[in-house]
Amino acid sequence: MEASLELGPLLRTWRGRLQPADVGSPFGFTSTRTPGLRREEVAWLAGVSPDYVKRLEQGRAHPTASVVYALARALRLSDAETATALRLAGHASDLRALMPRRITPSVRRLLDRLADTPVAVFDPAWTRLDQNPLWGALTGDSRGRGEREDNLVWRIFHGDPGRVRHPRPNEYRASIVADLHRVHTRYPNDSDLASLVSTLRQSSDEFAQLWSTSALGEHGNERKTIDHPELGPIELDCDIVTVQGAELRLIIFTAEPGTTAAEQLRLLDVVGTERVSTP
Template sequence: MSTERELGDFLRARRGQLTPGEVGLPDPGTQRRVPGLRREEVAQLASISVDYLTRLEQGRVPASGSVLVTLARALRLDDDQRRYLYQLAGRPMVRRRRGVQRVRPAMRRLLDQLTRTPALVTGKRLDILAWNDAAAALFTDFSAYAPPRRNYVYLLFSDPAVRALHRDWEEAASTATAYLRMHAAAEPDDPALAVLVGELSVQHEEFRAWWAAHKVTGGVYGTKKYHHPAVGDLTLDCDLWESPDGSGQHLMVLTAEPGTPSWDALQALGSPAARTERTERQPA
């Protein structure tokens, strides 16, 4: 039997062993005609087409290295199963150590000195690494989220308060998706990206459509329009300043022209009323 056919058999067997709840999918609670996950569900989690997964399971095409990474994550393979998957595919299993993203001290100092200006430090995949009080007052209390959920794109799609904050949510969310697409081209075997894209693809139809469109952008700067429950409408200039050390970190700063209504609203974000409203918006 060919290794391609054995690889397909293994993929079918593994998805038959999993339940929707084990991979973070909603479980309708109804009896399924066949056990395990459907092809469509695995394809969404792995960010590949159903047709491609079908051909893989039928042993008709080889699997690329990037697809093996996403399939291993989607199918929740342990170390032995992952090693077996790579052996069947005839590819070396490269173990890449990915260090924890740490905020550069200079970035941290800049955040601390921007007292009335919302500012964030983002890393790869638009993970939110650090923020100042003004950013928390504008968006949400980021410390209330576990680090894997502390991601700008994830919050745009999955947090109702952050989603409602954006007056032009579709523009903000589609641009952030295009930024992720650009990162995926630079690091196609990033396992954390594979998990993030898989979850968003399954849970949000808009993300799935925009991801499939393959639109890309290198930045998310420009004009941002918000409606904050405590201070009303804000129109802010958003600029991203890239760290010169090649770490992929950016300082995202939101500013308004002094004397404008948006400037006044930014100053009001530090008021007791705004702090109370921010506490009420914290995730459960």
């Protein structure tokens, strides 16, 4: 039965069963709109262009595994539906060989409920998949699209650390390479992950050296400083929570109550999210 399926018509079907309120669409279309999500909304949620969504639905484009995962997150696909989409796109006959990149419903609820705490969700290789509005207001990051520009390792070794200052940068870089090394060992047949590692080794001498010497260390919790352009330096506790089974990482910034940092976060929650909530 699955052999007769095509990805394009399935994408249209999945798009049609969702409403803007289901996914937090910022576009604000009126009630006279056609049922389901528009291509523009799917494109915004998945981090691709509306024209690319159109070409996918018409069978005129071949998505990478990372794009399929981005579409699965945007369309709230189940595990079985995500597996079907990956197979139809020609990725991995054994889906267990692929690194998990799907945000589970429970993690999605956490993002929705921790509105007053900056939180972002990362896959095992440290690619940011999604975030809540306060994370964007704090870090300046746009909504996670699952691309290399959203990967912490890529940004670190290409001179784009963003607003976050690490207290021990050398140890941080070594530990995150060691962590990526362990993930690559677990998923040696994931082509997107292999491509990320290969490109990093070619483009960064420091990464290549750390990779070849099997850098040691655990990438874990520590206090960090975020240099906000309007509120100045904000010192926050940074905790990393791993979701077992789904292998997702949550990075959570918090401040001790009654501190200057807590007041800065409160101000950011009041005024900062208004500027980053629009696409």
